[in-house]
Amino acid sequence: MKFKLKIILYWLKIIFGPKFKNIESVAAFQSKQLEKFANKTLIRSPYYAKFFALNKFQWENVPQISKKEFMESFDGINTQGLTLEEAMEVALNAEHSRDFKSEINGITVGLSTGTSGKRGIFLVSLEERAQWVSLVMTRVIKPKLFKKQKVAFFLRANSNLYASISSGLFEFKYFDIFKPMVELMSELNAYQPHILASQPSILIDIAKAQKMNEINIQPIQIISFAEVLHLNDKECIEAIFKTQITEVYQCTEGFLGASCKFGTMHLNEDFIQFEKEWIDDNKFYPIITDFTRQTQPVVKYKLNDVLKIKERECDCGSKLLAIEKIIGRDDDVLIINNIKVYPDLLARKIALKTDSFQKYSIIQVSANKLCIEIDCAEDYRIEIEHVFKSTIADFLSELGIENVEYGFQKQQNQIVGNKTRKIKRLHYEN
Numbered sequence: 001m002k003f004k005l006k007i008i009l010y011w012l013k014i015i016f017g018p019k020f021k022n023i024e025s026v027a028a029f030q031s032k033q034l035e036k037f038a039n040k041t042l043i044r045s046p047y048y049a050k051f052f053a054l055n056k057f058q059w060e061n062v063p064q065i066s067k068k069e070f071m072e073s074f075d076g077i078n079t080q081g082l083t084l085e086e087a088m089e090v091a092l093n094a095e096h097s098r099d100f101k102s103e104i105n106g107i108t109v110g111l112s113t114g115t116s117g118k119r120g121i122f123l124v125s126l127e128e129r130a131q132w133v134s135l136v137m138t139r140v141i142k143p144k145l146f147k148k149q150k151v152a153f154f155l156r157a158n159s160n161l162y163a164s165i166s167s168g169l170f171e172f173k174y175f176d177i178f179k180p181m182v183e184l185m186s187e188l189n190a191y192q193p194h195i196l197a198s199q200p201s202i203l204i205d206i207a208k209a210q211k212m213n214e215i216n217i218q219p220i221q222i223i224s225f226a227e228v229l230h231l232n233d234k235e236c237i238e239a240i241f242k243t244q245i246t247e248v249y250q251c252t253e254g255f256l257g258a259s260c261k262f263g264t265m266h267l268n269e270d271f272i273q274f275e276k277e278w279i280d281d282n283k284f285y286p287i288i289t290d291f292t293r294q295t296q297p298v299v300k301y302k303l304n305d306v307l308k309i310k311e312r313e314c315d316c317g318s319k320l321l322a323i324e325k326i327i328g329r330d331d332d333v334l335i336i337n338n339i340k341v342y343p344d345l346l347a348r349k350i351a352l353k354t355d356s357f358q359k360y361s362i363i364q365v366s367a368n369k370l371c372i373e374i375d376c377a378e379d380y381r382i383e384i385e386h387v388f389k390s391t392i393a394d395f396l397s398e399l400g401i402e403n404v405e406y407g408f409q410k411q412q413n414q415i416v417g418n419k420t421r422k423i424k425r426l427h428y429e430n
């Protein structure tokens, strides 16, 4: 009950929260919130507390960080005195047993692979979960009074974060995408959701199943998250289900934005400050500071995504920054023997087995050949290549794919500014 009460309180806070008249009022709100955040949260983080001088937080001295430093300084950054080692152990155990009850002292511990393919650990408190749920309720899912909404959520791994959305307003069912598609479709058909939420590569399969009359569902809302939604896929899914897709920009580092009723992605600037490292006139790398986090502060954190600003103001009237397109989270799906291999599933299998690499890419160069490039220490190369090969082969074999050829190469130097795509397909059937 305490948790639901918290959700309602946060919900009211968002609904009756600041209404921004212009961009300047957004900036003024942020600067006030950042000061509060420093005094309330950063002071409790050993890593950030040292940036206080004369009782004032010295923002200009705080270094920009990436996922690598964020994980390396995990012990000092979090406000709970947790070590990376203990958090990682809890997260890996939960992942292997698939019971997903990964908590330490009431703090949810989650494992992510993200776009870089490297392991990340995130910590979320009950308070932060309540806030996340209320934000999702206002920005993404619209609760309907007097009618309970059934939500079908397709995820690669459940976590307490997502399960917490179950309440009087929603019934929530989690579909484990590690299961065979046929099984998932029959479960989905039996469930008959009002709301369907999944990554686009799975949404496409669901839409196809609907088109082939293998299933018959009538969702009133479809939510796409975790990967880039290509325009042609979007149009195809919307045409089949005759409903508009809500796009969610969510990653381990936070809930960053969602599309409005006009289909424009707006950044959650009332929760997160987005500093911009400009690439050209309208594209930038976001450097985020989330002033609502309390357990694991995210401060001046550079994301790999490239965001393209929308030139024209959105018709919905929101002053929160409108984004035309998210570029660079564009992992392709491999297709071997007509079976789809989802990049995030494969990346996750690899992340569970090894972390001894800087980066890697897996490229499908022909119908049944994968070319693998790993950037790692030369002393361990043979061993790591072996781990990659056996992990991929095991995973493919689970999907019913055998006789795949593997080629290994040293990682080529990437063009600066270009994001390294970890998994892609260069082979197309005629």
Ligand SMILES: [Zn+2]
Binding pocket: 260, 261, 262, 263, 264, 266, 314, 315, 316, 317, 318
């Ligand atoms: Zn809008």
